Structure formats: C-alpha cells, structure tokens
Amino acid sequence: MIKKAVIPAAGLGTRFLPATKSMPKEMLPIIDKPIIHFVVEEAIFSGIEDIIVVTGRGKRAIEDYFDASPEIENHLVRNKKYELLREVQDISSLADIHYIRQKDPKGLGDAVLKAEKHVGDEPFAVLLGDDIIKAGTPCIKQLMNLFEKHKRAVIGVEEVAKEKIKDYGIIKGKKIDQSIYLIENIIEKPSLEEAPSNIGTVGRYVLTPETFDYIKKTPPGKGNEMQLTDAIKMLIGEEDVYGYAFSGKRYDAGNKAEYVKAIVDFALEREELKKDVKRYLEGLT
Ligand code: UTP
Numbered sequence: 001m002i003k004k005a006v007i008p009a010a011g012l013g014t015r016f017l018p019a020t021k022s023m024p025k026e027m028l029p030i031i032d033k034p035i036i037h038f039v040v041e042e043a044i045f046s047g048i049e050d051i052i053v054v055t056g057r058g059k060r061a062i063e064d065y066f067d068a069s070p071e072i073e074n075h076l077v078r079n080k081k082y083e084l085l086r087e088v089q090d091i092s093s094l095a096d097i098h099y100i101r102q103k104d105p106k107g108l109g110d111a112v113l114k115a116e117k118h119v120g121d122e123p124f125a126v127l128l129g130d131d132i133i134k135a136g137t138p139c140i141k142q143l144m145n146l147f148e149k150h151k152r153a154v155i156g157v158e159e160v161a162k163e164k165i166k167d168y169g170i171i172k173g174k175k176i177d178q179s180i181y182l183i184e185n186i187i188e189k190p191s192l193e194e195a196p197s198n199i200g201t202v203g204r205y206v207l208t209p210e211t212f213d214y215i216k217k218t219p220p221g222k223g224n225e226m227q228l229t230d231a232i233k234m235l236i237g238e239e240d241v242y243g244y245a246f247s248g249k250r251y252d253a254g255n256k257a258e259y260v261k262a263i264v265d266f267a268l269e270r271e272e273l274k275k276d277v278k279r280y281l282e283g284l285t
Helices: 035-045 060-065 070-078 082-092 108-113 139-150 162-167 210-217 228-238 256-269 271-284
Strands: 004-008 050-055 096-101 124-127 131-134 153-159 169-177 180-188 199-207 241-245 249-252
Touching (some): 035 060, 035 131, 035 139, 108 228, 131 199, 139 153, 139 199, 228 241, 249 256
Antiparallel strands (some): 124 199, 131 249, 169 199, 180 241
C-alpha cells in the first residue's frame, strides 16, 4: 500500500518569470485554485494521507495556503458567507501535510532525496506540481494499482508531439500490455535523432525506497542538476521499472500555452463561467 506522497515544489519556476520572482510557480491559479491544490487533491483522492511538500526560499505562500486563515475565516463569518467559509476551511483540513526544505534547487532528484527520512523504507508516490491531470480514476491511483500487482516502480508516460520530445524524458521500452511498457532505458531531453521513441515520462511516479540510494549515486546531469531520471535509469539496470500510459488529460502547467489551455478548459466546465467564456471564445474566431 502506498501511504506517502512527495510533491517537489522547490524549483525556481524560471519559465514563469517575472511572476515567480515573488510567488511560487505552484501557487499560480487555475481561475481561483492554485495548481498545487489540484495535485494535493489527486493524492488524497488516491487514498494517500501523508503528503510531503519539498519547498524552498520564497515558497511560504504554499504553507500558508494549506494552513488555517483566522482573519479570512472571521471575515467570512461576519459577512455570513458560509459557503466560501466551508471551502476555505476544507483546504486546511485536506490532509496531513509536512514541509521539507531544499536549500538549493539542485534538481528534481535532490528534491526527492530530501524526503528520504520522512518516507523511510517504503514505496512512495511522487507528483510534480506542474502537471494537472484530469482523469476519472486519479492518475497516481492508476499507477498505484499497477504497483500493487508487481511491487516495482511505475512511471506515468504518454505520447509526446515531435517538437516537444526535446523537453521530456523519453523511454525505450517493450509494450507488454495495452497501456504498460517494461522500460529498458530513459533519455532525458533527447534531440529528435537521439530519441528512442515518442513516449515521454510525465510528472507522476510510484517509486521503491531503493530509488534514494540511486539518487545518492547520481552525478549531476543535464543542466548540471541532479536528475531523477538518471537515478531511475540506474534502477532499471537492477529491477523492472514499468511505464504506464494512464488515461486522462494532462496539462503541463509549467508551460505557458498549456497553462492558458488549462484555465480555458476549467472555465468551460464551471457552470457560472462557461456561457460567458464560450461566447467570448466564439467571438474570437
Ligand atoms: P521543473 O524543472 O519543471 O521546475 O521541475 P522549475 O525548475 O521550477 O521550472 P523552470 O523550468 O525553471 O520554469 C518540476 C518540479 O520539480 C520541482 C519544481 O518545483 C517543479 O514542481 N523542483 C525542481 C524542485 O523541487 N527542486 C529542484 O531543484 C528542481
């Protein structure tokens, strides 16, 4: 059973500068809900109750967001805005969230390693704060289900458009079932010529505790960062690692165009917004 999830959120978010100069990328809103709220919810809806968020300098807003907010709550009580009050209070009771600092954003591998003490000697989930995945069964739950069968690491994968291959970890793998790959290799951000396939890894993982040992042995990789992909590559040499082509729609909210698409799609699903937004979009074409 997977009981713990690690959410790395200590990156600098340079693609969203200048907004991320004073605000964590993970707190950018999809209308009125920050990206990280969707990610925490995905973990909770998958049955995970213990969440470790890896933060860093300038990320206080994340902790404040999941904490109680007496001033706002009192204000809402005074103004009898009970529905909004419930919504605000629900956020602080979502889950047991712990925070660990990554002093220097040296890469995703290093961020995950910071959670080692808290995770201990058990398998765990990793959910990246950039990816919002809309799915019937939460994406990480789909990966957890496969993990329960084989007790081996599982990584979320999906087909990647040609022009985006250079931005992803791309797998070489054997398809062993409709949605399951046995991964033979992963290449981080390859050129189109180097890429062994068009199947890319996305920000959802279920990992075994051995992964921590491999991260420790990982030298700095692309961008001089300690890459999680490089550690998983070593793991592949020692044990089976699966890729799972999850069902659901993913928005890479760390990318500006995808972020805008996520906002539009979520607006079109909201009763109070959809008519207005749809009319506006139709008027543009
Ligand atoms: P990204 O590479 O997408 O995040 O890492 P970034 O570095 O913040 O973004 P850009 O490229 O500069 O715009 C994916 C996730 O891993 C976290 C990030 O916060 C993000 O949620 N991360 C990345 C860490 O926690 N620590 C790191 O050292 C690097």
